[in-house]
Amino acid sequence: MQETNSGGAVTVAPYGPLSVSDRLAKKALRNFKERVIELLLLGAACVSVLTTVGIIWVLVSESVNFFGTVSIWSFLTDTMWTPLFAEPRYGILPLLAGTLTTSVVALLVAIPLGTTIAIYLSEFARPTVREVVKPFLELLGGIPTIVYGYFALMVVIPLLQLIMPELSGFNMLGAGIVMGIAIIPYVSSLAEDAMRAVPMSMREGSYAMGATRLQTAFRVVFPAALSGILSAYILGISRAVGETMIVAVAAGMQPNFTVNPLEPAQTISAYIVQVALGDLPHGSIGYQSIFAAGLSLMLMTLALNLVGHVVRRRFREAY
Amino acid sequence: MKAEDIPLIRKIIRRNKRLEVLFAVAGFLALLVGVLTFVALFAQMAVAGWERISPDFFTNFPSRRAGQAGILSAWVGSLLVMLVTAVSAVPLGVAAGIYLEEYAPKNLFTDIIEINVTNLAGVPSIVYGLLALGVFVYTFGFGQSILSAGLTLGLLILPVVIVATRESIRSIPLHIREAAYGLGATRWQVTRDHIVPYSLPGIMTGVIIGMSRAIGETAPIITIGALTFIAFLPESPIGPEFPWVNFEWLKSGFTVMPIQMFNWTSRPEEAFQQNAAAAGFILVLMTLAMNAVSIWIRYHVRKDIKW
Structure with a gap:
């Protein structure tokens, strides 16, 4: 036919x-x-x-x-994570502390820098500058995370040790800082898209009132784009929480119940990598433990996604 | 406004202008942090790994002696895994994107698919590794093979391909479709002869971005249990006898570039760190090349389209 x-x-x-x-x-x-x-x-x-x-x-x-x-109660409240000991204990808190500490360090880097870059590119930079810089940022976001891990271990941590000589060779601070830099492109590009979507007439109104570009950016454009900017932050947070290779390489592989970023610690994702690198038999308790760890990680990102949906609804401004 | 207010007003204006300059400098510095990191990372690896990069580095298997170790099994493994990823993710992603843009009725089910694609894009990559470990490796019995790894990365980049396809299709003006339907074309004919060809540059950009992400992914592939020390190559996909292709390589054990790099990075000896730097340099060059192609497509091919 x-x-x-x-x-x-x-x-x-x-x-x-x-x-x-x-x-x-x-x-x-x-x-x-x-x-x-x-x-x-x-x-x-x-x-x-x-x-x-x-x-x-x-x-x-x-x-x-x-x-x-393992009872859910001891999983959630035990402060020891020692799956390879003769009497294994499975308390998620040390891994959770590691995950949250590295994430907080990363966000302290990524959110201020990412937001500043977004405002600069959207409100201040000339179009030619933007055309050159945006692909550059995209390239930064496309670098494999294992390479960032190597960079943290070989460059950033030795540099930090120059300032703080007693710092150990693996620590959450170095891993977190590099992770923050790796997340900047995600935050800045989404936040910039949100700010560019604010109609020009609002800026013109603000300029007509005599506002400077800075005042316009912070008092008109930023509030108007808040819903998009907050979703950019939430995406950044979920990236930080799930990030694996940088912390696996540079934060050390020892579970450590601390929130002090100068110490080494293990995150949830790094634990999964550590177990997978070994040879645990299918069906053993150690094998099952990585799925429990993965479930905790998944629930955290799911919660963040839900918060993101609510935030987008709550702060959405329609023009 | 009184005359004596004028100096005050001038002062306020001066202060605001100073603040503005200050912020512009801050923005520029923030950008510089990103750019300098990129340059430092690239330069450090180039310098540290330079003397290891030679033809032998590409044709040697990994070895216990750092000076003789190479990335042969790693780059061949990466290539084959990427092949499986492309073959699985591109048709599925493009088809799903076409369905959601051109076919899907507006109902609850479509909404569920859409929310689902958005959420999948935010799932940590290591969770995909766990999915693959449970489903591909043990339930389907594919083992710790190239097939498992390729399919895992395929699922991982599926949202990227779907979103790129949809955005590209959405930018095609409605009158193109109306003209085609007006001539009596069916929905599939409109899709095949108009929608797909016109959205191809955008789809290709998305596919390349997705692939460049997949080639650097380490965590999910470690999770399915890829070995870090592989001193053999999978069977060749092209055989000497009829039918000239075989699929034995799909079931083969493997390693990939990022895992090889991870293995070398986690060793204490300096000589292996050199190898890691060299492998990282090549890996970054590969992702940079792929990103550059996609940026080129976006800036040059798309510019030529005038509706």
């Missing part, structure tokens, strides 16, 4: 020798084909839903096995 493509080469005139029934048959086949294609495309769209279902299923089912051995 030849298709009568729009404008394509049709060798037979469409209403020529074909009988009515032939044409109906052709139309039915065509409709059938359309239907099949639509279903195939729908199937592709469903793969993303299946991924989510798969993630939840894997994490929950393995965690249920894990919590059959």
Whole structure:
């Protein structure tokens, strides 16, 4: 059956020798084909839903096995994480402390710098500067995190040791700072998009009142773009919480229940990497523990995503 | 306004202008932090790894002696994993993007898919590794293979491809579709002959960005249990006999560039740190090249499209 493509080469005139029934048959086949294609495309769209279902299923089912051995209460309140000891203890708090400390350090770097860059690019920089700088920032965001980990270990931590000689070779401060730099492009590009979406008429109104660019940026554009800027921050936070290789390389691999960034510690994600590098048998309690750790991580990012949705609704300004 | 207020007003204006200059400097410095980090990172690896980068480095297997170690198994592994990733993620992602933009009715189910794609983009990559460990490695029995790794990274970049496809399709004006439908084209004919070709540059940009992210991903591949010391190559995909292709390589063990680099970075000896620097330099060059291609496509190919 030849298709009568729009404008394509049709060798037979469409209403020529074909009988009515032939044409109906052709139309039915065509409709059938359309239907099949639509279903195939729908199937592709469903793969993303299946991924989510798969993630939840894997994490929950393995965690249920894990919590059959370790009580949820001791998981949440025990202050020791010693899965490789003869009497293993599984308290998530040390890993959680490591995750939160490195994330806070990273955000203290990424949010001020990212916001400043966004405001500068959106309100101050000439278009030519922006055209040059934006691809550069994108490149910075595209560098593999293992390379950042290497950079933290070989460059940033030795530099920090020049200032603080007693600092250990692995610490959360160095890992957090580099992680912050790695997150800057995510924060700045989303925040800048949000500020550029603020209509020009609002800026013009502000300038007409005699405001400077700085006053306009902070008192008009920033509040108007707040919902987008907050989602940029939330994306930055969820990146920091889930970031793995930088902390695995530069923060040390020892669980340490502390919030002092000068000390080495392990994060949730780094623990998963450490276990995966070893050779734990499928079905053992150690194997199940990485899924429980992963579930905690997933719940944290999920909570952040939900906060993001609420924030976007709450602070959305429509023009 | 009285005459004696004028000096005060001048003072306020001067202060505001000073503040403005101060902020412009701060913004410039903030940018400089990013740019300098990039330069320092690149330069440090280039200097530290320079003497290791030679043809031998690309053709040697990893070794216990740092001076003889190379990245042969790593770059071949990366290449093959990327092949699986591209073959799985590109058709699925583009098809899903087309469905959501051109076909999907506005209903609850479509909303669920959309929210889901947004949320998946924020899931930490290590969680994808756990998914792959549970589903691909053990439930489907693919083992710790190139197939498992490629599919994992495929799922990881799926949201990137979907979002790029959708944005690219959305920028095609409605009248193109109306003209095609007006000539009696079916929905698939409009999609195949108009929507897909016109959105191709945008889709390609997204695919390349996604692939450049996938090639540097370490955590999910470590999680599925990739080995860090591989001194053999997978079977060649092209065989000498009919049918000239075989798929044995899909089941092979493997290592990839970032894992090789991680392995070298975590060793205490200085000589291995040199290897890590050299591997990192090549890895960054690879991602930079891919990003540069996508930026070039965006600035030059898209500029030529005039609706």
